[in-house]
Amino acid sequence: MFSQSEENYIKTIFHLGGISAKGISTNAIAKKLNTKASSVTDMIKKLSEKEVVLYKKYQGVSLTELGKKTAVNIIRKHRLWEVFLVNKLNFSWDEVHEVAEQLEHINSAKLINELDAFLDYPKRDPHGDPIPDKDGNLQFVEKSLLATLNIKEKGICIGVEDSSSEFLQFLDKHEIALGKNIEIIEKEPFDGSFTIKMDNKLLNISNKIANNLYIQKTQ
Amino acid sequence: MFSQSEENYIKTIFHLGGISAKGISTNAIAKKLNTKASSVTDMIKKLSEKEVVLYKKYQGVSLTELGKKTAVNIIRKHRLWEVFLVNKLNFSWDEVHEVAEQLEHINSAKLINELDAFLDYPKRDPHGDPIPDKDGNLQFVEKSLLATLNIKEKGICIGVEDSSSEFLQFLDKHEIALGKNIEIIEKEPFDGSFTIKMDNKLLNISNKIANNLYIQKTQ
DNA sequence: AATATTTTTTAGACAAACCTAAAAATATGT
DNA sequence: ACATATTTTTAGGTTTGTCTAAAAAATATT
Numbered sequence: 287m288f289s290q291s292e293e294n295y296i297k298t299i300f301h302l303g304g305i306s307a308k309g310i311s312t313n314a315i316a317k318k319l320n321t322k323a324s325s326v327t328d329m330i331k332k333l334s335e336k337e338v339v340l341y342k343k344y345q346g347v348s349l350t351e352l353g354k355k356t357a358v359n360i361i362r363k364h365r366l367w368e369v370f371l372v373n374k375l376n377f378s379w380d381e382v383h384e385v386a387e388q389l390e391h392i393n394s395a396k397l398i399n400e401l402d403a404f405l406d407y408p409k410r411d412p413h414g415d416p417i418p419d420k421d422g423n424l425q426f427v428e429k430s431l432l433a434t435l436n437i438k439e440k441g442i443c444i445g446v447e448d449s450s451s452e453f454l455q456f457l458d459k460h461e462i463a464l465g466k467n468i469e470i471i472e473k474e475p476f477d478g479s480f481t482i483k484m485d486n487k488l489l490n491i492s493n494k495i496a497n498n499l500y501i502q503k504t505q
Numbered sequence: 506m507f508s509q510s511e512e513n514y515i516k517t518i519f520h521l522g523g524i525s526a527k528g529i530s531t532n533a534i535a536k537k538l539n540t541k542a543s544s545v546t547d548m549i550k551k552l553s554e555k556e557v558v559l560y561k562k563y564q565g566v567s568l569t570e571l572g573k574k575t576a577v578n579i580i581r582k583h584r585l586w587e588v589f590l591v592n593k594l595n596f597s598w599d600e601v602h603e604v605a606e607q608l609e610h611i612n613s614a615k616l617i618n619e620l621d622a623f624l625d626y627p628k629r630d631p632h633g634d635p636i637p638d639k640d641g642n643l644q645f646v647e648k649s650l651l652a653t654l655n656i657k658e659k660g661i662c663i664g665v666e667d668s669s670s671e672f673l674q675f676l677d678k679h680e681i682a683l684g685k686n687i688e689i690i691e692k693e694p695f696d697g698s699f700t701i702k703m704d705n706k707l708l709n710i711s712n713k714i715a716n717n718l719y720i721q722k723t724q
Numbered sequence: 725a726a727t728a729t730t731t732t733t734t735a736g737a738c739a740a741a742c743c744t745a746a747a748a749a750t751a752t753g754t
Numbered sequence: 755a756c757a758t759a760t761t762t763t764t765a766g767g768t769t770t771g772t773c774t775a776a777a778a779a780a781t782a783t784t
Contacts, residue, residue, distance in 0.1 A: 312732055321771095321772075324775095325771070327734085328733095375615075396594075397594065401594060508741090530761080531763085543745095543765095544743070545762090548741075562749085563761080
């Protein structure tokens, strides 16, 4: 149906569109995909003809329903493969991305639905991101960046914004893992760092870390 | 390292080379890959420059050591994925080929070695073909086409020549499966068909079937 | 509002992998 | 051995996805 390259554009537009529903800019896509704006324009024209994307010159793009459906399916595959790699093949959560980027383009409905069953219909991938079901329903969970919480607020680590292995290995080193309960003890106005309580121990966290860790508030 | 297209050529040359060590003809490759001879010539030149293949104009090609190593690795991946699909994801042996053709191009040493371990280091794929180990060693097992056996010879079904779903489903229907013991009861000179004994029942098999089923002789 | 800057698009090129049609080399038949 | 047939290669073209450089549009600055 779609080439690997087309799929990567569709996925990227979806991810960039998450925040604003407005047209996604050519430059933003180019930056994410490590390519040139002119290449993006070319591809956008093709995707527009294939009715995956709405496009008006100089106005940016947005996904059509077909485009969204396609994107969600790719994301479903990516995340299910990540679960497989971590749960069955001893990958750690900072090793899965590159391989999942390849596996997400494998085309077989039976494969992905059987994989889903084999993994026991997981709801989230190793980074805490929700896995769409086979009808494309993506469950939404209220989450906040740790950096936005106030003193005395409590919550559960539920996801990461950045999936780089540097960041994930940092979390491993400090035993910050998904599912852990935390409480904000102190905010340092000077450098934006946080003191949090986790496993009954105090831990200091830089502002950059706090801006890459998602918390589900527990009232 | 190699593009998907290059990998398909390398694999095809390996498979065609199994019989004769001589140069594989351009036309043979073109036929197997469903492409044109001129395309094959183009690709062969490229593979020759990459030292995967020995090539003299009009003399056909053969794989270098690098080429063989590459081919065996692709075959290892293909066959391990087939085992995964059948043993873990409820695929039947006639459904795996197409998906394995895609999965064999995924590039990750860790992935394939962990998959190997996860599957318990299988020695053969669902069609009875041997799986190379991670150093590229392909175990050789003496096998004969059923059609070459004589009356009273006994053996074990150990593989298939043809992997089309028509043939595999035919075998399923008649409960002919890998590992089953058979004995040649009669050969019909007129049409080349065979009467065999399997599960203590007599079964008649056409010459075409007999030419697509491999037997490991017992004594 | 006019100018400067940034963003986006167009125009033209390139590499990969394929194609058709024609030419060259090899193989075959008598 | 020579004509014919087959195989293989060459020459030139197409599509996909990329690029650079320049032009056009939109946005920002003063």
